[in-house]
Amino acid sequence: MNSVRPYCVCVLLLFFVGCANKNQTTTESKAGVVHLTYWPAPNPEEIQLADTLVRQWNRLHPDIQVLMQPIPVSQSTEEVLLAAIAGKTTPDICSNIWPGALHDYTEAGGLVELNKFPDFDSVMAARTPHDLLETFSTDGxxxxxxxxxxxxxxxxxxxxxxxxxxxxxxxxxxxxxAAAKKITRDTSGDGQIDVWMGERDIRPLWWQRLFDFYPFYIGASSGLTLFRNDSVAFENRYADEVMGFFQQCYAKQYFPHTFFQGGDPFLLQKKATNFSGPWFIATIYKLAPYLRFGVAPLPVPDDHTGPVFTYGNYKNIAIFSTTKHPKEAWQFVKYLISAQHDLLLLKIANQLPVRGDLLTNKLFAEYFRENPLMVKFAEEVPYTRGDDPAPDLKEILDGISQEYEACAVYSKKTPAEAIHDAVKRTKVIVDWNK
Amino acid sequence: MKKRLNIRHAWKQSDKTGFWFVSPYAIFFFLFVAYPLCFSFILIFNRWNIVTPMEWVGLRNFDRMFRDPLFFKSIVNTLVFLLIHIPLQICVALGLSLLLNSKIKMRGFFRAIYFLPVVVSGVVVTILWQQMYSFDDGVLNRLLTLVGLSRIPWIVDPSFAMPSIAIMATWKNVGIYIVLFLVGLQGIPNELYESANIDGANDRQQFWKITLPLLNPTIIVIVVLSTIGGFSLFIEPYVLTGGGPLQSTLSGMLYIYNQAFYFGHMGYAAALGFVFALIILVVVLLQRKLIETEPTS
Amino acid sequence: MKTVTKYFLLLIGMVIFAYPFLWMLSGSLKPELEIGGLGLWSPHFTMAAYKNVLTKIPIIRAFLNSCLVSLSVTASVVVFGSMVGYALAKLHFIGRTALYLLILFTMMIPFQITLIPQYVLMVKLGLVDTYLSLIMPTMMSGFSIILFRQFFMSVPQALIDAARLDGCSDLRILFRLIWPLSRPVIITVAILTFMTSWNDVLWPLIVVRNQSLMTMPQLVTIFVIGGQAEAQLGSLLAAATLLALPVIIAYAFFQRYFIESMASTGLKG
Incomplete structure (x- = not known):
């Protein structure tokens, strides 16, 4: 009998281990009550917004209860969502969908086709201009x-x-x-520059390019993106000029070569300019309320004419096909994008709802009167471009990041070489994906 | 007819408990060895991100690999790592084990201290060295400035980063190899040294003529183990540098990890893993051939 | 070489290997501004960094996770490994040599090949984000089977025959008769398995994304690279110290076994 004991202990142990993880949320608990899970972005402002909206919703809809769970911060949203689709642990609704990664989700059959809801067209027509809406469609x-x-x-x-x-x-x-030359200097007198014109994370992180190279490229080219008609189209003088611009920024030490530790240097008043979206206003108000700042379009090449285009950094809402209650989920989505709650999005998170009537609807008028800086962002919306619906856009941006590091940060390549190599790598990825 | 009888006879003779005893391993083997091995042969010809349906692409993964500068970069990086790591490892381990093998007190204590980094997680070691390698106020650069030397951009300069990781890996693993050398040294019969002494050979001659040749098997083991370790290098660059600067610390394993779990390219990552495994095999065989000497009489 | 020189060199080696750990411990206790210094003592020692780590990440939970995973893996490797090793050494069954060669062959497969398919298997079995996914792929190891086999070969056959005559089953023979004789090999296998399992980061990073299931080294890794530490050196060092402590304590007690176990890995080549 004794001889079997270690064996039994082991089997028992494994049994417990197996059971220890059965605490997954069940979809139905009380009869008739539908439970939905909603994943917002994990930043404090959006969590607060989601929390407010979900509380109110749960009060108004006792039969459709929503559970709010911010996306885990440990990895990027795209990584988490892809893993969740693979493991069939997706939520019902997520409001942090980056259009650049949509291709992967739809290929996997992970998302619900929203235009099948009878009132989709009318709801969307009332909110988003038709031409803009079309840029978010996948084969219609x-x-x-x-x-x-x-x-x-x-x-x-x-x-x-x-x-x-x-x-x-x-x-x-x-x-x-010219401005950088005046601003960048050593204020403490120890021989090291301690105030810069600007700063970018020098690590080659793909999404960082969405805040420097990509918007500057859209600006320089007055609205071109990386692809045209499904083929790679950024080997041109605009891309060279943008890469050259950043190379100069580093070469002339207007940007630091070190990795910043201990907080955002713009908030610490160690850099004079920062390229970011309107949500950064909320960050400034919260962490450095004493800071006096302005907002302007991104710099463009000297011979540029016309309005300055930029990257729109859209984040969208999707319903996952694992949902057992698509109708209720769609109801919740409509609730999220109603005019009232778009106003909350402005107020709490300082982000712009994708609506045609932002500057004309009386509902928002008071907000924009109180936040004149937000008007500048709202006025820029018509001149924004989104992300190319190309597969593996993330890896393409990763390739550009590596060239940015080699050319801009370390000056190991000329801008033309860097763009050429980035295009070459992009083509390899595109070919492989055909 | 006779053969069949033999088989039946053998089956009768065979110990049934044996099957019973190895059955857990059989299940394990099929699940975690045989299946993955077979599946990887399918995977390398497919494009697949786990969630979409698998797509047969023939040799396109390999075609991509040979046009992929990062693949070559990761091989070069691994070779740079090994070229620094292996000689350094052998010199330090041999030196310390020779010292430990002589008549000294507290041998066990010293050995225990040198072995300490081996038992600690690579994550701890990496965090520790990240601070020591820090350009502005790291321990190493402080020491350098203290003795009047200029600071070294340990992990921020592309040409220093991989050597820095190799030094760190040596610090972490050298304890194992000291122990292996000690085992090897204790296996050398004392009579050899005694007769060499009678012949008038000095310490240096004894080292080159007796110690080193007789340690050859140990050295082969160390080279092979370090090579396999070098090709598995992951957590150090993952935590310390993320593969940068300028991809100079992108190891093979880190690239496979990125392709599989960052970009979701399971098929391509499997193909990379396959090629890396082949490279390991070739390198290890070559090393054996090169280092193995005829057993000296 | 003079004895003094020898001791001097050995002491330098000791400083190189021990000082960083002492520096880490002292740095984790120093206030943020003093950490850069080379000295190990500070009059302002504080537990602030540890408090910070404990509030930011569930490191106690991760410690328990790691214990559960590593202990299960170790128990399984020792129990099943010794069974297979015993069968290979002492039981005569068809295919014994073939199995032995097969196990030797599996030890030569680089994990680069099997890593991705093993992850796929975990996804297919729906085991991602469970303890099982952390435990199952390492429940047996070819190397420990070989170690057990080698050791059991030296057990006199007469002993086993005698026990059989007394009517003992093979299970009983293995666990009651041979196990007590095999303490060295069991300890070796247990220490090697436990250490490998405890220190593994790559596999947990792949199969576990749920923070409450993460192992200790994994959680600390994500704490460091995920930016949660917010570049506070003290917190980084405190997290590293917490991660190192259990192993160092175990090492302090079983130092000899640790080193002897590792020496046996040399056989692997």
């Missing part, structure tokens, strides 16, 4: 509701500009360099 079908836009613009520190004697906000590359 809609798997996402365009929810919010964050046009990338240039934030600048008014005090730092004034102290350095920069009178006007730079509009072109040469004006930017």
């Amino acid at each position: 079908k809609y798997y996402q509701v365009p929810w919010k836009a964050n046009p990338v613009m240039m934030f600048y520190n008014i005090r730092m500009f004034r102290e350095a004697g920069v009178d006007s906000v730079p509009r072109t590359y040469s004006q930017y360099f």
Whole structure:
């Protein structure tokens, strides 16, 4: 008998281990009550917004209870969602869908086709202009509701500009360099520069390019994106100029070569400009309320004419096909995008709802009167571009990131070489995906 | 007819408990060895991100690999790592084990200290060295400035980063190899040294003529183990540098991980793993051939 | 070489291998501004960094997870490994040599080949984000089977025959008769398995994304690279110290066994 004991212990142990993880949320608990899971983005503002909206919803709809769970911060949303689709553990609704990754989700059959809901067209027509809406369709079908836009613009520190004697906000590359020359300096006298014109994370993280190379490229080219008619189309002078611009920023030490530790240097007033979306306003108000800052379009090449385009950084809402209650989920989505709650999105998260009537609807008028900086972002929305619906866009941006690192940060390549190599790598990825 | 009888006879003779005893392993083998092995042969010819249906692409994964600069970069990086790591490892381990093997007190204590980094997780070691390698206020650069030397951009400069990781890996693993060398040294019969002494050979001659040749098997083991370890290098660059700067610390394993779990390319990652396994095999065989000497009489 | 020189070199080696750990321990206790210094003592020692780590990540839970996973794996490797090793050494069944060669062959397969398919298997079995996915793929190891076999070969056959005559089953022979004789090999296998399992990061990173199931090294890794530490050196060092402590304590007690176990890995080549 004794001889079997270690064996039994082991089997028992494994049994417990197996049972220990059965605590998954069940969809139905009480009869008649539908339970939905909703994943918002994990930043504090959006969690607060989601929390407010979900509480109110649960009060109003005792029969459809929504559970709010922010996407785990440990990995990128795309990684988490792809893993969740693979493991069939997706939520019912997620409001942090990056259109650049939509292709992977739809290929996998992970998303519900929203245009099948009878009132989809009317709901969307009332909110988003038709032409803009169409840019979010996949072969005429809609798997996402365009929810919010964050046009990338240039934030600048008014005090730092004034102290350095920069009178006007730079509009072109040469004006930017001229201002940078005055601003970048060593204030403590230890021989090391400690105040910069700008700063970018020098690690080659693909999504960082969505806030420097990509919006600048859209700006320089007046609205071109990486692809045209499904083929790679960024080996051109605009891309070279943008890469050259960043190379200059690093070569002339207007941007630091080190990795910043201990908080955002713009908030610490160590850099004078920052390229970001309107949500950054909320961050400033929260972490550095004393900071005086302005917002302007991104710098463009000297010979640029016409309006300055930029990247819209759209984040959308989707319903996952694992849902057992598509109708109720759609009801909740409509609730999220109603005019009232779009106003909350503005107020709590400082992000722009993708609506045609932002600047005309009386509902928003008071908000924009109180937040004049947000008007600048709202005015920029018509000149935004989104993400190419190409498969593996993430890896393509990763390739561009590596060239950015080699060319801009370390000056190991000329801009033309870097763009050429990025295009070459992109083509390998595109070919492989055919 | 006779053969069949033999089989039946053998079956009768065979110990049934034996089957019973190895049955757990059989299940394990099929699930975690045979199935993955077979499946990887299918996977390398497919494009698949786990969630979409698998798509047969023939040799396209390999075609992509040979046009993929990062694949070549990761091989070069691994070779750079091994070229620094292996000689350094052998020199340090041999030196310390020779010291430990002589008549000294507290041998066990010293050995225990040198072995300490081996038992600690690679994550701890990496966090620790991340601080020590820090350019502005790391321990190493402080020491350098203390003795009047200029600071070294350990992990921020592309040409220093991989050597820095190799040094760190040596620090972590050298304890194992000290122990292996000690085992090897204790296996050398004392009479050899005694007769060499009579012949008038000095310490240096004894080292080159007796110690080193007789440690050859140990050295082969160390080289092979370090090579396999080098091709599995993952957590150190993952935590310390993320593969940068300029991809100079992108190891093979890190690239496979990125392709599989960052970009979701299971098929391509499997193909990379397959090719890396082949490379390991070839390198290890080559090493054996090169280092193995005829057993000295 | 003079004895003094020898001791001097050995001491330098000792400083190189031990100082970083002491520096880590002292750095985790120092206030943030003093950490960069080379000295190990500070009059301002504080537990702030540990408090910070404990509030930010569920590291106690991760410690228990790691214990559960590593202990299960170790128990399984020792129990099943010794069974297979016993069968290979002492039981005569068809295919014994073939199985032995097969196990030797599996030890030569680089894990680069099997890693991705094993993950796929976990996904297919629906085991991603469970303890089972952390335990199952390492429940047996060819190397420990070989170690057991080698050791059991030296057990006199007469002993086993005598026990059989007394009517003992093979299970009883293995666990009651041979196990007590095999303490060295069991300890070796247990220590090697436990250490490998405890220190593994790659596999947990792949199959577990749920924070409450993460193992300790995995959680600390994500704490470091995920930016949750917010570049506070003290917190990083405190997390590293917490991660290192259990192993160092175990090492302090079983130091000899640790080193002897590792020496046996040399056979692997």
